[in-house]
Amino acid sequence: MILVNEPLLDGNEKKYLVECIDTGWISSEGPFIKAFEEKMAAAVGRKYGIAVSNGSVAIDAAIVALGIGKGDEVIMPSFTIISCAAAVVRAGAKPVLVDSDPLTWNMDIDQVEAKITSKTKAIMVVHIYGLPVDMDPIFALAEKHGLKIIEDAAEIHGQTYKGRPAGSLGDISTFSFYPNKHITTGEGGMIMTDDEALANKCRSLRNLCFIPEKRFYHEELGFNFRMTNMQAALGLAQLERLDEFVVKKRRMGEQYTSLLQGVTGIQLPLEKTPYAENIYWVYGIVLNDDIPFDALEAMKRLGAEKIGTRPFFWPMHEQPVFHKMGLFVNEKYPVAERMARRGFYVPSGLALKSEQIDTVSAAVKKMLSK
Ligand SMILES: *Cc1c(COP(=O)(O)O)cnc(C)c1O
Numbered sequence: 611m612i613l614v615n616e617p618l619l620d621g622n623e624k625k626y627l628v629e630c631i632d633t634g635w636i637s638s639e640g641p642f643i644k645a646f647e648e649k650m651a652a653a654v655g656r657k658y659g660i661a662v663s664n665g666s667v668a669i670d671a672a673i674v675a676l677g678i679g680k681g682d683e684v685i686m687p688s689f690t691i692i693s694c695a696a697a698v699v700r701a702g703a704k705p706v707l708v709d710s711d712p713l714t715w716n717m718d719i720d721q722v723e724a725k726i727t728s729k730t731k732a733i734m735v736v737h738i739y740g741l742p743v744d745m746d747p748i749f750a751l752a753e754k755h756g757l758k759i760i761e762d763a764a765e766i767h768g769q770t771y772k773g774r775p776a777g778s779l780g781d782i783s784t785f786s787f788y789p790n791k792h793i794t795t796g797e798g799g800m801i802m803t804d805d806e807a808l809a810n811k812c813r814s815l816r817n818l819c820f821i822p823e824k825r826f827y828h829e830e831l832g833f834n835f836r837m838t839n840m841q842a843a844l845g846l847a848q849l850e851r852l853d854e855f856v857v858k859k860r861r862m863g864e865q866y867t868s869l870l871q872g873v874t875g876i877q878l879p880l881e882k883t884p885y886a887e888n889i890y891w892v893y894g895i896v897l898n899d900d901i902p903f904d905a906l907e908a909m910k911r912l913g914a915e916k917i918g919t920r921p922f923f924w925p926m927h928e929q930p931v932f933h934k935m936g937l938f939v940n941e942k943y944p945v946a947e948r949m950a951r952r953g954f955y956v957p958s959g960l961a962l963k964s965e966q967i968d969t970v971s972a973a974v975k976k977m978l979s980k
């Protein structure tokens with residue numbers, strides 16, 4: 611079986627983990643946390659990094675830290691992971707959706723302004739599958755309407771937008787270090803900002819809003835979103851290789867494209883846009899409408915050839931859990947709907963070998979030639 615994702619853990623990961631065991635620092639107290647936060651902040655060009663237990667809760671904390679709550683609205687793409695909308699809903703606010711661009715698969719920035727109301731507090735941009743959102747129009751809208759920008763950078767470590775690091779573009783940004791991301795801590799995430807007050811707020815929220823001078827006395831409700839020293843040890847070792855990993859991902863994406871270019875019936879990821887070159891977090895494929903089967907069937911057929919795949923995101927406006935809350939009922943975002951039904955991705959992990967990319971590409975071609 612060629613797995614859809616296999617991480618690469620052959621740097622200093624083991625050495626740093628053994629250090630945690632040998633020194634006894636296995637909780638969220640321990641030197642690797644601070645080192646990882648500082649190195650990550652330096653890599654992204656941000657002042658503050660707050661390590662948390664995963665990328666989803668990083669968004670929860672960011673929303674709460676910005677003071678977004680009841681009566682507020684946050685504009686975001688329908689085509690994303692549920693973590694984005696869930697954080698807004700849990701805070702008591704309302705996600706307001708836009709459709710996607712059919713070529714970049716990112717939010718359609720031309721649809722954002724029409725969704726801004728007097729209740730809008732923020733725009734949540736989510737960089738999808740390896741290409742950043744075109745940020746300049748978003749910056750202009752945020753400025754014009756006095757909105758915050760929340761940047762979900764979970765899929766885009768090491769990417770840039772017009773030369774600026776992804777993750778440095780929002781008022782607050784969030785990363786995930788799940789094993790399929792460019793760098794992993796097993797489970798883990800980070801909130802990043804240049805705003806000291808926001809950073810302090812996130813640090814407090816992460817640790818149950820304990821007050822240092824008065825332990826077990828609380829003025830606000832927080833969470834236990836702490837990352838362990840062991841996770842940070844992995845993260846530090848991974849971060850040492852981020853540049854190398856991005857080069858490798860680009861090479862993998864380029865190999866897939868060179869093998870699949872010109873195959874009829876499929877749409878491949880864009881190699882570049884005027885503002886960025888793809889880093890192929892995952893290598894996505896969208897079936898054209900004239901292919902007589904959908905993504906689910908394609909994944910089944912590739913599975914029979916021992917090739918792991920994953921479907922594209924299922925849009926937020928088609929989630930039963932939100933319909934039950936009365937959200938997004940009868941809303942339509944045709945591009946996101948089509949991507950969900952026609953899109954899937956092929957093995958894209960950092961441990962994937964060149965011969966395996968050949969095998970996967972041959973299987974995709976065979977499936978389409980029948
Ligand atoms: C992976 C991912 C997350 C969630 O990260 P977890 O660490 O799995 O909770 C959030 N947003 C996007 C866009 C992601 O791809």
